[in-house]
Amino acid sequence: MQYLVICILMNVGIFLMFSAFSHHNIPTFQAIVVNYLVCVLTGILFLGNVDFVSQISLDQPWVIIGLGLGVVFIGTFYLMALTTQRLGVTVASVATKMSLVIPVVISLFVLNIASRELIAFNYIGIVLALVAILLSSIKKKKSPDIKIGIFTLFMPALVFIFGGVIDTSINFTSHKYLAADNEGVFPIVIFFSALCIGIVILMVKRPKINIKSVIGGTLLGIINYFSIYFLVKSLGAFGNDGAIVYPVINIGIILLSSLASVILFKEHLSRINKLGLAMSIVAVLLIFYQEVTAQF
Secondary structure: OHHHHHHHHHHHHHHHHHHHHHHOOOOHHHHHHHHHHHHHHHHHHHHOOOHHHHHOOOOOHHHHHHHHHHHHHHHHHHHHHHHHHHHOHHHHHHHHHHOOHHHHHHHHHOOOOOOOOOOHHHHHHHHHHHHHHHHHHOOOOOOOOOOOOHHHHHHHHHHHHHHHHHHHHHHHHHHHOOOOOOOOHHHHHHHHHHHHHHHHHHHHHOOOOOHHHHHHHHHHHHHHHHHHHHHHHHHHHOOOOHHHHHHHHHHHHHHHHHHHHHHHHOOOOOHHHHHHHHHHHHHHHHHOHHHHHOOO
């Protein structure tokens, strides 16, 4: 359970960092590339030595998956940025959060992973979690005067699909290939791949280095490495049961980030948002019904 809590805290930290980027006019893509560099360095320091390099071989399936995920990571981020700019934060947010449907379905019906026998209350909790996420993400619609093309209309679907691919790939890799000795190495491979792609893009664009991007990216990178590391640890702790882990993590992120937004950024929550947050608490209790009832 502690891995889940830390994973949620790290992801809320990412949310707060991106909010800070917006408030302080920090060039986001530059900061993201710095973030990937710091993720790699953080992973190396956290592991305590460089002996892990001997584990990285193209003969290992988890290495191939990690390298591919790095490309998907940075590509999905770019799509999220475009979706936010052209269709608004709400559309991008809902598409991202609802993508948990994909790893949940794959975990239940394809990988057939279950950390325990699921009962009706658990299934109701999973469905309720999806509804709660949707209601919690709804914000007042803004009407920017932006011309919407065919590709723009498909952006939310692409964010939904690629977000689901990332979570499902991590779940699958953790289930099939990762062991205790390479759980900390897997995120390093992902972020190294994303870093290489980011550096190539920056070399093409040749932007002026912004010191705020370096500072912001450094802080983000430390948090970001541990968000993936503790996601992998959370999956391992629950038998790689994505149907349990992903809904709970997403709900935890929504609850804590909403609380942080109200306190730090004075964000207003509508009645629908409050209903979604209340529903999310009920969803968690149903998902962990067996554990909750065992305490009484």
